[in-house]
Amino acid sequence: MASLEPIAVSAPPGRGRIAWRRYFSNPLLVTGTAIMSVVALLALLAPWTTSYDPYSIETLNRLQPPSGEHLFGTDQLGRDVFTRVVYGIRVSLLVGASVTAIAGAIGLLVGLASAYSPVCDHIFMRICDGLYAFPSILLAISIVAIMGPQTGNVILALTIVYIPSIARIVRSAALVVQEKTFIEGLRAQGAGVFRIMGLHMLPNVLSPLIVQASFVFAVSILTEASLSFLGAGIPAPEPSLGNLLLDGKNVIFKAWWMTVFPGVFIILMILGLNLLGDGLRDFLDPGAGSNNRFAKRKKAVRRRRRRSD
Amino acid sequence: MSQAPLLEIKHLTTKFSTEQGIVKAVDGVSLHIDPEETVGIVGESGCGKSVTAESILRLFDEKTTEYGGQILFEGRDLLQLSEEEMRKVRGNRISIIFQDPMSSLNPVYTIGDQIMEAIRLHQRASRRQAREKALELLRLTGISDPERRLRSYPHELSGGMRQRVMIALALSCEPRLLIADEPTTALDVTIQAQILELMNELKEKLRMGIMLITHDLSVVAQMCSRVIVMYLGEVVEEAEVTTLFDRPLHPYTSGLLKSVPQLDGRRKQKLYEISGAVPAMHEVEACCRFAPRCPFATELCRSKAPSLEEAEPGHRVRCWHYKDIQANGGGSDGSGLLVTA
Numbered sequence: 001m002a003s004l005e006p007i008a009v010s011a012p013p014g015r016g017r018i019a020w021r022r023y024f025s026n027p028l029l030v031t032g033t034a035i036m037s038v039v040a041l042l043a044l045l046a047p048w049t050t051s052y053d054p055y056s057i058e059t060l061n062r063l064q065p066p067s068g069e070h071l072f073g074t075d076q077l078g079r080d081v082f083t084r085v086v087y088g089i090r091v092s093l094l095v096g097a098s099v100t101a102i103a104g105a106i107g108l109l110v111g112l113a114s115a116y117s118p119v120c121d122h123i124f125m126r127i128c129d130g131l132y133a134f135p136s137i138l139l140a141i142s143i144v145a146i147m148g149p150q151t152g153n154v155i156l157a158l159t160i161v162y163i164p165s166i167a168r169i170v171r172s173a174a175l176v177v178q179e180k181t182f183i184e185g186l187r188a189q190g191a192g193v194f195r196i197m198g199l200h201m202l203p204n205v206l207s208p209l210i211v212q213a214s215f216v217f218a219v220s221i222l223t224e225a226s227l228s229f230l231g232a233g234i235p236a237p238e239p240s241l242g243n244l245l246l247d248g249k250n251v252i253f254k255a256w257w258m259t260v261f262p263g264v265f266i267i268l269m270i271l272g273l274n275l276l277g278d279g280l281r282d283f284l285d286p287g288a289g290s291n292n293r294f295a296k297r298k299k300a301v302r303r304r305r306r307r308s309d
Numbered sequence: 310m311s312q313a314p315l316l317e318i319k320h321l322t323t324k325f326s327t328e329q330g331i332v333k334a335v336d337g338v339s340l341h342i343d344p345e346e347t348v349g350i351v352g353e354s355g356c357g358k359s360v361t362a363e364s365i366l367r368l369f370d371e372k373t374t375e376y377g378g379q380i381l382f383e384g385r386d387l388l389q390l391s392e393e394e395m396r397k398v399r400g401n402r403i404s405i406i407f408q409d410p411m412s413s414l415n416p417v418y419t420i421g422d423q424i425m426e427a428i429r430l431h432q433r434a435s436r437r438q439a440r441e442k443a444l445e446l447l448r449l450t451g452i453s454d455p456e457r458r459l460r461s462y463p464h465e466l467s468g469g470m471r472q473r474v475m476i477a478l479a480l481s482c483e484p485r486l487l488i489a490d491e492p493t494t495a496l497d498v499t500i501q502a503q504i505l506e507l508m509n510e511l512k513e514k515l516r517m518g519i520m521l522i523t524h525d526l527s528v529v530a531q532m533c534s535r536v537i538v539m540y541l542g543e544v545v546e547e548a549e550v551t552t553l554f555d556r557p558l559h560p561y562t563s564g565l566l567k568s569v570p571q572l573d574g575r576r577k578q579k580l581y582e583i584s585g586a587v588p589a590m591h592e593v594e595a596c597c598r599f600a601p602r603c604p605f606a607t608e609l610c611r612s613k614a615p616s617l618e619e620a621e622p623g624h625r626v627r628c629w630h631y632k633d634i635q636a637n638g639g640g641s642d643g644s645g646l647l648v649t650a
Binding site: 180181182184185186187188189190191192199200203204 | 366368396397398399400401404405407409412413414415416417418426427430431475478
């Protein structure tokens with residue numbers, strides 16, 4: 001410590017800059033968003049990312065291994081596997097996003113209502129218990145079996161299956177918020193029920209909701225793939241990652257590419273969404289700026305270095 | 310004191326039905342607050358001070374709470390109003406400040422948003438006007454740099470600043486009555502003095518009555534003109550502040566006064582304590598409620614409940630033996646406290 005460097009005093013950074021800095025100091029979140037944006041771009045730009053038609057059959061090119069022409073090879077009917085994977089991701093994302101949005105919205109309402117009214121609580125939570133009692137895939141299969149295998153019905157089935165998990169999270173978060181003095185303060189200010197619930201409880205339960213929603217997104221993609229693999233999901237000619245796995249199953253020893261590539265993309269998406277969820281949890285936790293485990297580890301390293309100096 | 314009281318509570322009872330049975334948290338409390346008067350309500354934890362305050366605004370869940378008696382405010386009985394009418398009283402005519410400034414503000418909104426919301430709940434104002442008013446209120450509370458505070462979130466403020474914000478919120482509609490439920494308990498002593506000073510100032514400026522709930526007798530000495538002492542849901546003594554500190558009549562009041570540490574007391578002197586603890590509300594029997602802890606209790610106290618008697622004009626007490634106790638010098642001398650405060 002020979003000389004003290006003058007400290008540059010600058011204006012405190014704005015809220016936006018702080019948020020950016022926190023985002024980039026959260027490797028889980030950065031990795032998660034990176035994976036998901038690559039996958040999503042690939043799928044959304046499907047007509048441009050591939051020049052093949054996912055349905056066009058070329059019997060001459062059956063079961064071709066991966067090559068420059070067919071990146072992921074071809075299937076038993078000579079369809080380009082890369083194209084089918086890309087369109088399959090589209091279906092997966094569509095199902096996942098719709099389920100998350102609908103189940104998220106309904107779960108939010110159910111959770112808030114249950115936290116507010118004991119009567120609603122008893123009714124809704126018993127229904128949720130009932131839904132929880134069944135294994136989710138079994139329940140989804142039975143719903144699809146009754147309604148018929150269509151994309152819409154798959155979305156409906158998965159929505160019903162995943163509402164309870166969101167409703168419960170929202171309810172427990174809302175119960176905590178409800179006990180805070182500011183809610184009583186709002187009543188003392190003369191605010192009505194709907195104002196308190198909609199404007200004050202809702203924003204306070206949003207961060208656990210978002211985190212849970214990202215996990216629901218991941219599991220609904222996985223469940224949709226399982227349903228399709230079992231033949232109870234998206235109907236056959238339409239490419240979905242589960243359908244592709246099912247097609248590949250019969251020729252798994254002759255054409256590994258037909259199972260490996262769709263499988264890899266399922267793993268990638270689930271991984272990306274889980275990282276995103278974990279990262280969001282650290283990011284949205286108020287006051288957790290230096291509280292996530294990576295920042296802690298970094299701090300510990302710095303401290304150790306300082307001590308050894 | 311010939312003018313009509315601002316608030317008059319007559320025989321208020323508040324009963325909660327709980328799983329252990331019905332709990333009478335407030336039992337036959339009568340009190341009044343005159344316009345521009347500060348009345349202190351003191352007592353240990355669990356004696357019904359806060360329940361009395363929140364009963365005035367009917368903040369409890371109506372399904373499990375039963376109110377009795379009358380709460381007269383501006384010519385109306387608050388207990389008879391519909392929920393809709395009650396909402397127009399809350400925050401508008403009567404405001405309340407809670408003890409805990411840390412969780413009294415919604416963490417997801419800025420201070421400005423929350424004050425503006427309180428203003429617009431009861432007054433017609435554009436966002437712009439509400440913003441002006443919010444800024445003015447924050448200035449009134451003497452918070453530093455009010456423009457910036459308007460854009461701050463609650464976690465960016467200290468406890469004292471938050472309590473100032475809470476006061477700004479409570480005053481947003483210029484209430485006639487401010488209920489302050491232990492407003493300074495969570496703050497350190499210097500901030501406490503500032504907040505009390507502020508409340509006194511604002512009382513003068515806005516001409517409102519204050520109901521100050523506290524268990525800190527020095528706060529009472531500093532702020533109030535009249536004091537009501539509560540024990541187990543009942544008023545046990547009521548007097549002008551100087552009278553109460555000079556000549557406390559109820560053994561509970563003198564016990565409270567003796568329990569205050571004195572700066573000029575001898576160093577090795579042990580602090581006085583009232584033996585025992587406040588019993589749970591549903592264990593109350595037909596006797597003087599303080600009898601189990603009272604050093605002067607007799608057979609009479611244990612078999613029959615005393616009523617609130619007027620010992621001298623403006624000084625009411627609920628005790629069988631107040632005359633004997635006073636004659637024997639049982640009452641403590643709390644006047645030192647008045648001088649120091």
